[in-house]
Amino acid sequence: MPQVRIVARNFMDMVAALPAAKLDKLYDSSFICEAVLRSLPPLAKKYVLQMLFVDFPMTAKSMEEWVLPDGISKHKVAIDRLLQLRVFIEVTDRKKEPSYKMNQKFQSNMQKYLISGGTLPREAMTLNAVVRLPSVEELDTYALEQWECFLLQLINSSQVEKPTSFSSSMMRAFQRGLLSSSRDNEAPRLTESGFQFLLMETNAQLWYIIREYISSAEERGMDPTDLISFLLELSFHTLGQAYSANTLTEVQRLAIKDLADLGLVKYQQGRKEGCFIPTKLATNLSVTLSDASSRKEGFVVIETNFRMYAYSSSRLHCEILRLFARIEYQLPNLLVGAITKESLYNAFENGITADQIVSFLQQNAHPRVAEKTPAVPENVTDQMRLWENDRNRVDMTPSHLYEDFPSKDLFEACCDFARDYGCLLWEDTKKMRLIVKGELHQQMRDFLRGQR
Amino acid sequence: MASAPSKLYQDDASLVVALLDTNPFFWAAASLPFSEFLQHVVPFINSLLLLNQLNRVVLIATGTSSCGYIFDSGEANSNANANANANALCSGIIKKLEDFVGKDSKIAKGPNGNGDATRPAISSLLSGSLSLALCYIQRIFRSGARHPQPRILCIQGSPDGPEQYVAVMNSIFSAQRSMVPIDSCIVGTQHSAFLQQASYITGGVYMKPQQLDGLFQYLAAVFATDLHSRNFLRLPKPVGVDFRASCFCHKKTIDLGYVCSVCLSIFCKYHKKCSTCGSEFNQGTVDSTTREQKR
Known part of the structure; x- marks a missing residue:
């Protein structure tokens, strides 16, 4: 069920899934090495550092000696990850023992980094007086606006005044999995994962979209390797600096337009040449690979009487809150609503869980209440979970009732048959009745026929 | 899912405050020249910054009579273009160090220009730099925002100055109180009792590398380990x-x-009155039975 979440978390899985040759090609760029290194689990990072200046292969056995007995599972995870990403390469030495060696390109790139330091992917443009650079705040608002606009279009294409320039086919690719349109004339509805997607953090959402973008690009015949490397490279640009678009390759130039729509970069057309300015969303890309530590300021206040105040003028926030709360009125900068049983039941029916709502509320708690623990009143969270449990009190299983057995033996045989398949739900030996899960009905009939 | 907001990053983000011994008396006679020593330390700093974008490194120089901040990666990043370019970083560090050593020797000579004859300045001011490091960490603790896990790394060469005993012990205990481990890497010839105790009490790692030309490997293999990973790794244990x-x-x-x-003040000779708290010792027998063993 919460598939989206997992998918969005591990962008690096996608990198790991690339064929070896392509992966090795990616490691030509030291930025990718850096991003990959930073995405590794802590123990794996440590191993890379330890092996960085070791030229000969190290046996797996001697590596295991580095860890305490408690850490052996973590050690395995780390080694697996390193092998998956081809940072470590398995070699067998003369004694037939498995040993690991570092990927040479990766190694030399990182060695270079340590000795001479990181360089910038490309030089920032020296500015002439004509082009004015937006301030960091302006850039942040721009990025956020663009992103919200995109999300709004994603979930509800009709409501947007300023649609992004994504072609409808591309938009459909993004919507795949999030929206389901049963019929063409009907407005598409959000699926379960779609709802969960909306409640995710911006960075997780971003990675989901990027993933979809890359795979849709693949369908259009672009090489995903180029895109991945460009995206990772982008995250090492300095925030708020302008970079000349002339330094981009053809693929990158195509991509930058789309990325501008997502709010990752701001594209400015100068007199002679265009330039792009990475925003916070872009520079955080590689940061959020490992953990979601950048937080944005929250806006929601929940009171113990289930009233909800959301200090936001964003249409998107309104849409999201509407998923699980009843919006009562909307002021220019404030949404007032309430969390009611009905509104929550709506959410549950759409496949959202109480825990997701609670974590959304906690993550987006207004700074004033975020200081308190818990940020969301306990009675509210408890009640939400209780309501959720209420729904789960009755479990429905389609089933069939069998009765009027001619003999005890046949009844017993049927019970055993059903039990063997794990489909026996209920039996009453006295009245010779049993209930069996619906999926076994056909076999049950065949079985009964055979018994006669 | 993301837990309730905690002040510490869950992951392996660390704040490393490294104390560099710049005692000229030591480095003049050391087997490893200071310039080569720096060539091990700078890549080490780079590697810390490489491992996690949230990592912060602060360098503090420990002189003979003063100490000072040399480098702060947090500040360096806020300056737009200083994006961890190691050449700039390295030359910046060297320049700051030169300034520092010059100032330090001036202080050591005293205002009159003639050396302070009473104190042979062969030990470094470890207590001062430890306090400086702890102050910095306290500032980070109080800055409100989430902060990386702090630890202190002492790279010490010169011998202990017994006259700093009280001050060093006080710093060690305050580090223990604020849960800051003190790692020690001894580049000198003899072990340091102060740092052995510091690492022992605060749960840090104490190590005296055998071969100084491989210093980087020691630093990277042992002292680059973040506190999170230390739970799983075998690290050198104090002998x-x-x-x-x-x-x-x-x-x-x-x-x-x-x-x-x-x-609990400690004296090497019998006194009638405690010089610290002023209490009078009425029993004046000085035989070996009253001598207490002090750990």
């Missing part, structure tokens, strides 16, 4: 810890001595 104390009266390191029963 023995020298628990000897310095007496408060003559600042000498002693095995046996007198301890004030009121304030």
Whole structure:
């Protein structure tokens, strides 16, 4: 069920899934090495550092000696990850023992980094007086606006005044999995994962979209390797600096337009040449690979009487809150609503869980209440979970009732048959009745026929 | 899912405050020249910054009579273009160090220009730099925002100054209180009792590398380990810890001595009155039975 979440978390899985040759090609760029290194689990990072200046292969056995007995599972995870990403390469030495060696390109790139330091992917443009650079705040608002606009279009294409320039086919690719349109004339509805997607953090959402973008690009015949490397490279640009678009390759130039729509970069057309300015969303890309530590300021206040105040003028926030709360009125900068049983039941029916709502509320708690623990009143969270449990009190299983057995033996045989398949739900030996899960009905009939 | 907001990052983000020994008396005679030493330290700093974008490194120089901040990666990043370019970083560090050593030697000479003859300045001001590091960490603690996990790394060469005993011990205990481990890497010829105790008490790692030309590998393999990973890794264990104390009266390191029963001050000779708390010792017998063993 919460598939989206997992998918969005591990962008690096996608990198790991690339064929070896392509992966090795990616490691030509030291930025990718850096991003990959930073995405590794802590123990794996440590191993890379330890092996960085070791030229000969190290046996797996001697590596295991580095860890305490408690850490052996973590050690395995780390080694697996390193092998998956081809940072470590398995070699067998003369004694037939498995040993690991570092990927040479990766190694030399990182060695270079340590000795001479990181360089910038490309030089920032020296500015002439004509082009004015937006301030960091302006850039942040721009990025956020663009992103919200995109999300709004994603979930509800009709409501947007300023649609992004994504072609409808591309938009459909993004919507795949999030929206389901049963019929063409009907407005598409959000699926379960779609709802969960909306409640995710911006960075997780971003990675989901990027993933979809890359795979849709693949369908259009672009090489995903180029895109991945460009995206990772982008995250090492300095925030708020302008970079000349002339330094981009053809693929990158195509991509930058789309990325501008997502709010990752701001594209400015100068007199002679265009330039792009990475925003916070872009520079955080590689940061959020490992953990979601950048937080944005929250806006929601929940009171113990289930009233909800959301200090936001964003249409998107309104849409999201509407998923699980009843919006009562909307002021220019404030949404007032309430969390009611009905509104929550709506959410549950759409496949959202109480825990997701609670974590959304906690993550987006207004700074004033975020200081308190818990940020969301306990009675509210408890009640939400209780309501959720209420729904789960009755479990429905389609089933069939069998009765009027001619003999005890046949009844017993049927019970055993059903039990063997794990489909026996209920039996009453006295009245010779049993209930069996619906999926076994056909076999049950065949079985009964055979018994006669 | 993301837990309730905690002040510490869950992951392996660390704040490393590295104390560099810049004692000219030591480096003049050391087997590893200071310039080569720096060539091990700078890649180490780079590697810390490489491992996690949230990592922060602060360098503090420990001179003979003063200490000072040399480098702060947090500040360097806020300056737009200083994006961890190691050449700039390295030359910046060297320049700051030169300034520092010059100033330090001036202070050591005293205002009159003639050396302070009473104190042969062969030990570094470890207590000062430890306090500086702890102050910095406290500032980070109080900055409100989420902060990386702090630890202190002492790269020490010169021998201990027994006269700093009280001050060093106080810093160690305050580090222990604020849960800051003190790692020690000894590049000198002899072990440091202060740092052995510091690492032992605060749960840090104490190590004296055998081969100094491979210093980077020691630093990367042992001291780059973040606190999170330390739970799973075998790290060098202390072979023995020298628990000897310095007496408060003559600042000498002693095995046996007198301890004030009121304030636990340590003396190498019998006194009628405790110089620290002023309590009078009425029993004046000085035979070996009253001598207490001090750990």
